[in-house]
Amino acid sequence: MGFIIDATLIAFLALIAIAALRRKQLFGMVMLSGAFSLVAATLFVVLDAVDVAFTEAAVGAGISTVLALATLSLVPAEEKPHSIAIVPAVLALATGLLLSVAVSDLPEFGAADAPIHNHVAPEFIIGSEEKIGVPNVVTSVLASYRGYDTLGETVVVFTAAIAVLLIIGGWTRRETEITESTEDDHAG
Amino acid sequence: MTSLFAQWNYFLVIILMMLGFYAVIARGNMVKKMVGLNIFQTSVFMLYISMGKVSNGTAPILTGDSSTVYSNPLPHVLILTAIVVGVATTAVGYALIIRIQESFGTIEDDEIIELMDDADAASEGPAS
Numbered sequence: 001m002g003f004i005i006d007a008t009l010i011a012f013l014a015l016i017a018i019a020a021l022r023r024k025q026l027f028g029m030v031m032l033s034g035a036f037s038l039v040a041a042t043l044f045v046v047l048d049a050v051d052v053a054f055t056e057a058a059v060g061a062g063i064s065t066v067l068a069l070a071t072l073s074l075v076p077a078e079e080k081p082h083s084i085a086i087v088p089a090v091l092a093l094a095t096g097l098l099l100s101v102a103v104s105d106l107p108e109f110g111a112a113d114a115p116i117h118n119h120v121a122p123e124f125i126i127g128s129e130e131k132i133g134v135p136n137v138v139t140s141v142l143a144s145y146r147g148y149d150t151l152g153e154t155v156v157v158f159t160a161a162i163a164v165l166l167i168i169g170g171w172t173r174r175e176t177e178i179t180e181s182t183e184d185d186h187a188g
Numbered sequence: 189m190t191s192l193f194a195q196w197n198y199f200l201v202i203i204l205m206m207l208g209f210y211a212v213i214a215r216g217n218m219v220k221k222m223v224g225l226n227i228f229q230t231s232v233f234m235l236y237i238s239m240g241k242v243s244n245g246t247a248p249i250l251t252g253d254s255s256t257v258y259s260n261p262l263p264h265v266l267i268l269t270a271i272v273v274g275v276a277t278t279a280v281g282y283a284l285i286i287r288i289q290e291s292f293g294t295i296e297d298d299e300i301i302e303l304m305d306d307a308d309a310a311s312e313g314p315a316s
Contacts, residue, residue: 002243003196010200010234017207017227026219033223040230048247048259049237052267056230059275064226067275071219071282075289079217080296088214096206100199108194110243112257117242121260129250137248137261138268146265153269160276167283 002046002110009043024079030068037061051138197238205231218285218295222278229274236263236270 013036020032037060044053107114124141132140142150208231211224240263248261285295292300 006197007200010197010204013204014207017204020223020227021207021211021215021220026217029220029223033226036227037230040234043234044237047234047237047241048245049240049264049267050247050249052233052237052264052271055268055271056233059271060226060230063275064278067279067282068219068222071285074286075219075295079215079220080299082216085214088210091213092206092210095209096202099202099205103195103198103202106195106198106239109197109238110241112242112245114239116239116262117260121262124261125248125250125258135250137250137258138264141261141265142268149265149269153272156273157276160280163280164283167280167287 005046006043009039009046013039013043024081026072026075026077026079027069029079030065030072033068034061034065037064051136197241198235201231201234201238204234216297216299218288218297222281222285225281226274226278229270233267233270236267239263 016032016036016039020029020036023029023032037056041053041057041061044050044056107116124145125137127145128134128137128140132144134140134144205228208224208226208228212221212228215221215224240260242257242259245257245259248258248264250258288300289295292303294300294303
């Protein structure tokens, strides 16, 4: 039963991905990319990752699509026509084969005795109730056990915000428009 | 479940991953590269979440019943972080695309290379 649901969802994802990559109009491609994220969120629910599912639905399907649409309002709406590139296709196939070989060493899908389930995970599940007192284990691990990770994450988001402001923010752009020739002097 | 299909979920996810990978390296349009990167990234998330799945398990939200089997919460936490970091890098990528469009008037990478070669040939050295 699990196989049928998973395989159907992944086949659906593959169809959406192929449709998105074949489109010449970038608007349609971005919309299909949002649909991809939404179906991926459904797959995450099937795989018991409900927190990941709603983050993916909000951030992957929502914010990413909005960012892409904002970009599309400033760039050409259509992609240049192209043919299938042989070398990248072979490269992707070879990488896929290598990954398949590597993945076949992993424990069985869903096996309860896999090493990943017997290291720190049981501690988190027991400790979440006894020490943290939060019923959602993902929340207690995110905010408490791995709180420094989350702090690091906010640092990354802050850095990215600064980077975006520096790249397309008002200051640098106005300067290049007024003094085109002395742009390098100012940047230096 | 037979041993032949024991890792089917991983193999299916790798197919998705390679679709995104192909788009990133083969397509010249930068918005398309970003969408390919998005597909690649989401597929990697699926691979991680698949590893955390326990058969007959449920979402890691405590039910109070000691016999409940939970899926592993640790991959979920790591991927939550990765999704947010992913959208931050995506934002920087799109900002770079907008800036490239302003400077070169195109976001196709072969056209940008031509423009840069022309500029080099015209000034016989790095432009300005």
